[in-house]
Amino acid sequence: MVTGTPDEGGLGDRDASRAAWLQQTRSYLRNADPVLARLIDDRPDFDPRAWMALLPPMDLYGALLFQITGQQLSVAATRRTLARIEALFDGHLPTPAELLGVDPGKLREAGLSWRKVSTLRDLAERLTDGRLNPDVLNSLPDDELIAELTAIPGIGPWTVQGALIIALQREDVVLPGDLALRKAVQAAYQLDHLPTQQEVLAIAEKWRPYRSLATSYLFSAACEPT
Secondary structure, three states, X not given: OOOOOOOOOOHHHHXXXXXXXXXXXXXXXXXXXXXXXXXXXXXXXXXXXXXXXXOOOOOHHHHHHHHHHOOOOOHHHHHHHHHHXXXXXXXXXXXXXHHHOOOHXXXXXXXXXHHHHXXXXXXXXXXXXXXXXXXXXXXXXXXXXXHXXXXXXXXXXXXXXXXXXXXXXXXXXOOOOOHHXXXXXXXXXXXXXXXXXXXXXHHHHHHOOOHHHHHHHHXXXXXXXX
């Protein structure tokens, strides 16, 4: 997963600032959790943001669209569906107004279920009619933003947590409901059972305030074991 990093100054300044931030947070996590220390030491060149290069640019709505599209789908299937959606909008993900301007049947043909089409339209309507303000949403603390968006049918915590990481680069996000993460935790911590969401959250307490980066390492360990 992606993690929040400083983004001020010129390109060289940003690179140097990001490198310093990664060094600091890796050191913190290594000292906080011996399991993470092993994962970090095994991956000295790991870039937690590298996977973002495979995704189109996303604002909060785009990231929510990405997450909603990916509900109960593999990464490969999600990317295929996203590509078809982008094709409907001249090669980019739609803004809320653009999504509302297309025939819902076209979105269904692109691979979205009718439930996902309904959720995306509901969200788009709230963002265009003033019930939700993107600038206000972007400034909310994680818990408040999750509460605001999960009030919309079809959007659960997993969907918003992913968007927090992708679009807003929040540093302290964990996805306890993600099956792949639960399996990664089971493997890394050598548990004899698949951990519950509460067990994942309990383990993740020691990662605060850098749970996003810790989650990235666990996903990396599961997907690309050394």
